[in-house]
Amino acid sequence: MGARKIAEQFAKEGGWFIAFIMLPTWDYTNEVVYDVDKYDKLIELHSKDCREAKDAGIEVMCFAGFHPAEIDNLLERGISPKEVRNYTLAVAKVLGEKCSEGKIDGIGEVGRQHYKVQVHSALIAQEALEAFLALAEERDCPVQLHLEQVSGFTAESISRLANAIGIKKDNLLIHHSTIAVSAEAKELGMWSTVLGKKEVISAALERRGSDLLLLESDFIDDSRRAGKVIYPWEIARSLKSLLEEGGITSNDIEKISVDNVKKFFGI
Numbered sequence: 001m002g003a004r005k006i007a008e009q010f011a012k013e014g015g016w017f018i019a020f021i022m023l024p025t026w027d028y029t030n031e032v033v034y035d036v037d038k039y040d041k042l043i044e045l046h047s048k049d050c051r052e053a054k055d056a057g058i059e060v061m062c063f064a065g066f067h068p069a070e071i072d073n074l075l076e077r078g079i080s081p082k083e084v085r086n087y088t089l090a091v092a093k094v095l096g097e098k099c100s101e102g103k104i105d106g107i108g109e110v111g112r113q114h115y116k117v118q119v120h121s122a123l124i125a126q127e128a129l130e131a132f133l134a135l136a137e138e139r140d141c142p143v144q145l146h147l148e149q150v151s152g153f154t155a156e157s158i159s160r161l162a163n164a165i166g167i168k169k170d171n172l173l174i175h176h177s178t179i180a181v182s183a184e185a186k187e188l189g190m191w192s193t194v195l196g197k198k199e200v201i202s203a204a205l206e207r208r209g210s211d212l213l214l215l216e217s218d219f220i221d222d223s224r225r226a227g228k229v230i231y232p233w234e235i236a237r238s239l240k241s242l243l244e245e246g247g248i249t250s251n252d253i254e255k256i257s258v259d260n261v262k263k264f265f266g267i
């Protein structure tokens with residue numbers, strides 16, 4: 001659909017803000033990119049898409065990162081672990097520069113795989129994550145994290161890492177959280193997003209309240225997987241429907257879809 005069309009449709013349904021997150025490289029080029037200059041160009045392309053979406057009259061934030069699945073795909077392509085690691089760190093440097101230059105507003109998705117991988121792939125992802133957080137700390141950039149969702153481990157592991165690196169924990173957001181991990185992230189002073197489906201929103205509010213909580217669609221804008229995970233405007237529909245049923249208060253809506261957004265993204 002493209003960012004601009006998405007933004008227009010979202011605005012029509014009452015949306016006022018979208019954070020666009022860069023997709024993995026093969027979604028743009030049909031193959032995993034292994035070239036820092038090409039990666040740079042994809043970030044520029046994404047940044048241009050974000051700017052065009054602003055024409056729809058909504059607030060837009062633009063994040064670019066390095067999805068942990070890039071690491072698996074590079075290894076699968078036969079690139080050695082050492083080269084993959086060096087490449088990953090080179091991309092991290094570019095992302096840090098883009099964030100400083102204001103070409104992007106934050107770094108994401110970065111993080112760790114949520115599925116089974118080779119042990120060296122997981123270790124490279126962890127090393128990359130540490131590099132991304134250090135860069136983000138230096139440049140005061142918010143970070144959107146893609147992580148395994150292990151209750152009792154994931155949020156705490158990120159919190160320890162944040163303490164060691166010195167990055168402000170309220171600059172970190174764990175995306176597509178389970179409700180358990182979202183509750184733990186909140187206790188540790190970190191943001192999280194849950195999917196904007198009715199049942200997920202009500203369960204999240206009931207279990208962990210509205211502090212440090214945001215909603216997301218995880219929409220991938222791929223015609224071969226249309227509507228995955230949900231369309232952004234389904235979030236607005238979920239909130240309206242919950243409000244009508246008395247499953248949410250207008251104060252909660254105001255908080256999670258306006259106040260919290262302004263706080264995390266600094267609007």
Ligand SMILES: [Zn+2]
Pocket residue numbers: 109146175176
């Ligand atoms: Zn993700």
